[in-house]
Amino acid sequence: MIVSDTPKPGADSSAPQDAPQPSPDKGxxxxxxxxxxxxxxxxxxxxxxxxxxxxxxxxxxxxxxxxxxxxxxxxxxxxxxxxxxxxxxxxxxxxxxLPVSGVSFVSGSADVLERLYVHSRRPGTLVLSSDEPALLLSLDNPLLLLERELVRQYPRQQAPQFQPFGELELRTALAVRYTTSAQRYWHADDVYIGADLRSVLETLMAALSLKHATVLVESPCDWVILRLLQAGGVNIVELPLLDDGGFDLVALEHLLQTQPVKLLLMSSGLSVPRGSLMPLAQRQHLARLLERFGIWLLENDSHGECAFEPGGPRMRDLVDPDRLVVFASFERIMGAEAPFGYLLSRHLGAELQRHFLLRSFRMSPTRQKAIARLYSSGRIDQHLATLRRLLQERMTHMIGLLGERLCDSLAFVPPQGGATVWAQASRPVDMRKVFERLLERKIVVAPGELFSLHGLHQQHLRLCSTSHRHLDQALGVLADALRLEQLD
CATH class of the missing domain: 1.10.10.10 (Winged helix-like DNA-binding domain superfamily/Winged helix DNA-binding domain)
Structure with missing residues (x-):
């Protein structure tokens, strides 16, 4: 039989028989x-x-x-x-x-974040602004295969299951994952799962009554978190991280003495976008300050698994568990098929239950069960070991290219984990104009101003290390833009 180059109408759309059938337990x-x-x-x-x-x-x-x-x-x-x-x-x-015309995506807005989002979706654009570690290795296939297997195993529910705080099996798996000792333990009832990280944070802000409260935030900080706090009427005080990954603890102590701070929001271990780990002595001193002033810790663990090497105890292991909330999402380490966000709290049960009931999240219980099986089987640990190796290899390559192309234009501290490089211009530049020049060449970077609400980081930018297509040429274009936009 002769096979035509063009399929006949109505051809079978099932996957080809010669496609390899992956197993969730394979590499x-x-x-x-x-x-x-x-x-x-x-x-x-x-x-x-x-x-x-x-x-x-x-x-x-x-x-x-x-x-x-x-x-x-x-x-x-x-x-x-x-x-x-x-x-x-x-x-x-x-x-x-018939590709989507780039013209329809062009934004006339002067807002840098809007322009970044719009141009990142233009066809043919090289996106160097993202922070997606799982792009190097996702768990999408194992997750979907497990989900398909679970659909076959479990009988169809005659009535929808009502689990407003998330699938119990997944909440149990997370409680086990975060338990480290008889003193630092979690139960499934302490875990709450939502549709995504944004909605979980919005629910938490309502439960904590953060409107008009003073919150300290490590800086640079993820722009999604910053804008959620801003939209919620939170009084945000930014704490710049030093080159060693720590805070100026003397200045912090003075701030705690003079302002009614309710909580500190910071990373659990790896601070992104800097990719730095706070020294253990600093973490211990910080924990003592939080205890002394009765400050809550809101710990962002979204990148906690992305450090290249173990970084010692997390902040949650050092502070009073009665004043601790941990939040994170699966997407950073698993991929887009695991969008759920979650949080852990031992002492906000009544308020969190009330607000999660009001949100009424509609989430696939089967997908949540599949994620739980990845944890309970140990598959997630195998995945993370490989992901960290790939992240470190790609980061080494990125740092080498930066040294070749931009050693006179950018200064940075080599990251200790993650998928981004936080770099500062060696000489004063107009980073907004650098950003615009790169957009003209279909290259998107993340200017440092996005990571602050108070004008910090104007001379910084974030570059992702997961991109590989035309990366060498793109860094050459960036070097030219930095040179052309130097300030006198």
Whole structure:
């Protein structure tokens, strides 16, 4: 039988039989279906098209020979893109791409964050502003395979399960994960799961009654967290981190003596975007200050697993557990298929239960069970060991390129973990203009001003180390922009 390069209408859209069947217990080399690699290749190919006219894509036979896979694998990848509306087929002609016009994405707003978001979604853009460690190694495939297996195992519920605080199995797994001793323990009842990190933080802010309260925040700080606090009417005081990853503890003690601070928001271990670890002696001194002044600790553990090497006790292991709340999300270490956020608190039960009941999160119990199985089976620890190695390898490569291309333009402390480099211009520059110059070349970086609400970090920027496409050329463009925008 002769196989046509163009699939017939109504062709079977199931996955090709020759696609490898991954197991959740295998490493990355067995984690992808063949058609997924082809899909990613085609997405990259379409993204490089910079015209509004329709563009003919390679035929099934051409791609099969180029990528050394079967025609049915190519056909299935094309069918996925066709369902998404990114390609279309013409009988006896082949597949065509009609990319989204970059013009429709252009924002006239002067707001830097809005422009960053808009331009990051333009076709063909190199995004050096992101912070997504799981891009190097996600658990999407094992998670979905586990979910499919659970659907087969469990009978269909005749009535929807009502678990307003999250799936019990996952809450139990997290309680076990965070328990470190007979004194530092957690129960499932101390764990609350929400749809994503943003909604969990919004619920927590309501439970803590943070409106008009004074909150200390380590700086630089994630812009999502900063803007949530700002929108909630919180009085934010930013505490700049020093080059060694710690605070000026003398200045902090004076601040605690003079202002009615309710809580301190800081990272559990690895501070992102700096990628720094606070020295243990500083953490211990800080814990004593919080105890002395009766300050709550709100610990951000979203990147706690991303340090290249163990960093000793976390802040939560040093402070009074009666004044501790921990929050994080699975997405940073697992990938986009695990968007849920969660928090742990031993002493806010009544308020958290009330506010989580009011939010009425609708979340897949099966997906939550699958995440719980990744923890209970030890699969998450295998994944994290590999992810840390990949992050460190990519960071080493990034630092090498920065040394070659930007040694005279940028200064930075090599990160101790994570997927970003926090760099400062060696000479004063207009970083806003640097940002705009790069946008013109379809390169997006994150200016330091985004990580502060009070004008800090104007000479800084964040670069991600997970990107590899055209990275060397992009850093050359960045070096030129920094040179051209120097301030007299």
């Amino acid at each position: 990355r080399k067995h984690s992808d279906f063949a058609y997924q690699a082809v899909y990613r290749y085609l997405v990259s190919l379409i993204s490089e098209i910079e015209t509004d006219a329709r563009v003919k894509l390679p035929s099934l036979r051409q791609l099969a020979e180029r990528l050394d896979v079967s025609i049915s694998t190519i056909q299935y990848a094309y069918s996925l893109l066709e369902k998404e509306g990114r390609v279309y087929s013409l009988a006896k002609s082949g597949y065509y791409a």
